[in-house]
Amino acid sequence: MAIHEECGVFGIIGGRRDDIARDVYHGLYALQHRGQESCGIVVNDDGVFSAHKDLGLVGEVFDETQLNALPGGCMAIGHVRYGTTGGNTRSNIQPMVVSHQKGNLALAHNGNLANSLDLRDSLELSGAIFHSTSDTETICYMITRERLKTDSIESAVLSAVKYLEGAYSLVMMSSTKLLAVRDPHGFRPLCFGKREDGSFVVASESCALTAVGAEFIRDVKPGEMLVFQSETPSADPVSYMGEPASKKSPCIFEYIYFARPDSVIDCIAVHDTRVRAGQILAREYPVEADVVVGVPDSGLDAAIGYSRESGIPYEIGLVKNKYVGRSFIAPSQDQRTDTVRIKLSPVKSVLEGKRVVLIDDSIVRGTTSKRIINILREAGAKEIHLRISSPPFRHPCFYGVDIDSEDKLIANHHTPEEIASLTGADSIGFLPLESLGEMSGCADYCSACFDGDYPTKIPTDPRKDRFEKKLSEAR
Numbered sequence: 001m002a003i004h005e006e007c008g009v010f011g012i013i014g015g016r017r018d019d020i021a022r023d024v025y026h027g028l029y030a031l032q033h034r035g036q037e038s039c040g041i042v043v044n045d046d047g048v049f050s051a052h053k054d055l056g057l058v059g060e061v062f063d064e065t066q067l068n069a070l071p072g073g074c075m076a077i078g079h080v081r082y083g084t085t086g087g088n089t090r091s092n093i094q095p096m097v098v099s100h101q102k103g104n105l106a107l108a109h110n111g112n113l114a115n116s117l118d119l120r121d122s123l124e125l126s127g128a129i130f131h132s133t134s135d136t137e138t139i140c141y142m143i144t145r146e147r148l149k150t151d152s153i154e155s156a157v158l159s160a161v162k163y164l165e166g167a168y169s170l171v172m173m174s175s176t177k178l179l180a181v182r183d184p185h186g187f188r189p190l191c192f193g194k195r196e197d198g199s200f201v202v203a204s205e206s207c208a209l210t211a212v213g214a215e216f217i218r219d220v221k222p223g224e225m226l227v228f229q230s231e232t233p234s235a236d237p238v239s240y241m242g243e244p245a246s247k248k249s250p251c252i253f254e255y256i257y258f259a260r261p262d263s264v265i266d267c268i269a270v271h272d273t274r275v276r277a278g279q280i281l282a283r284e285y286p287v288e289a290d291v292v293v294g295v296p297d298s299g300l301d302a303a304i305g306y307s308r309e310s311g312i313p314y315e316i317g318l319v320k321n322k323y324v325g326r327s328f329i330a331p332s333q334d335q336r337t338d339t340v341r342i343k344l345s346p347v348k349s350v351l352e353g354k355r356v357v358l359i360d361d362s363i364v365r366g367t368t369s370k371r372i373i374n375i376l377r378e379a380g381a382k383e384i385h386l387r388i389s390s391p392p393f394r395h396p397c398f399y400g401v402d403i404d405s406e407d408k409l410i411a412n413h414h415t416p417e418e419i420a421s422l423t424g425a426d427s428i429g430f431l432p433l434e435s436l437g438e439m440s441g442c443a444d445y446c447s448a449c450f451d452g453d454y455p456t457k458i459p460t461d462p463r464k465d466r467f468e469k470k471l472s473e474a475r
């Protein structure tokens, strides 16, 4: 798997002031799967912002000392981020904090702007100076610029987002307000809930609400801005609806891979979608086999679905070492090889002499699948029938997911039969593109990395190359 996560955002307002940084810490822990390279927390102590952020996992960046050093406050936000080794600079770590004539702004962003280069070019030509390579700083700049011209943060954000194209789920704080904003397409998830003590919590995924004891209220709607006030922290948020997009297009890959299976996104349970994907695969690509095995973690739910539909027993045939990061964190090919072997270990008694249906969520370059199939062969599997719970990747993503460039995507150069041969599988089957609606239970979604049908304008060549380069640097 060579796909990189995007980011996770979290915010809280109200509740026990002294525990607020610790609450964000627990929320970020629940969102760790969305970004493992850096993280940060900003606490708003009645208008005074204090931040701690650094490179590393949540548990590495924050210990008792760091958490105790952050003050209590009326609200706080946090962020987990993915970045490559080369571009994972400290200046890109979020939340970003800006001080301006009218106060402070702290902002955490999940997603990527498709027009970030155009925006940045025009801002730089008008005198703006940026300190990072992240499009998040561009959003900060746009909002701050509008804030200086308007009389409220709400007006500033509503004006600024008119310039933004692409994916942005934002959680931000002014001196007195917590805001949650989701782009009109709704590419990235964002939801909020409430705790018994009256505090409100905003998070990328509902699993983070559960982690801090908040009851899920609803998803932030595509194009919606929610405003929570520090003077009345228990009052329901005020909702503002911006310009609607022609079509909502939440990322279908959140359901297939990114989100945690215990999350619910846009009223759809992620686990259920993955089980359905497995059931569809069993109908579309039946095979005589002895056992169904999922590649942990995101292949497990689909393996259950395949087993249920086919009647072939589901077994744990691969065990994941929980203490190894996802293989894509490895910066070099050699290191990735090691990581797959250390991360996944075969259960020989399940596999030896068996005809195995192996379920994984996707194939990017094919190298990871080949290694996993090797591991199964070495454990004595007689046949391996690979079933993939997504359609073949054919295109890059401009909305916050680091999918390899087109020339590196195996499905761009090879037929399914060739991919089976290259990976060492006896047969292969991909989830049909036209089944994504049945899988997710929604009519509108983004599936551009599979079909090339982008919901927004995308950078055109040669800018596209530059965009991808900048994106890579920013990560």
Ligand code: SF4
Residues within 6 Å of the ligand: 187, 250, 251, 252, 253, 254, 396, 397, 398, 399, 400, 401, 446, 447, 448, 449, 450
């Ligand atoms: S292009 Fe793919 S990964 Fe990117 S938002 Fe669309 S479905 Fe998600």
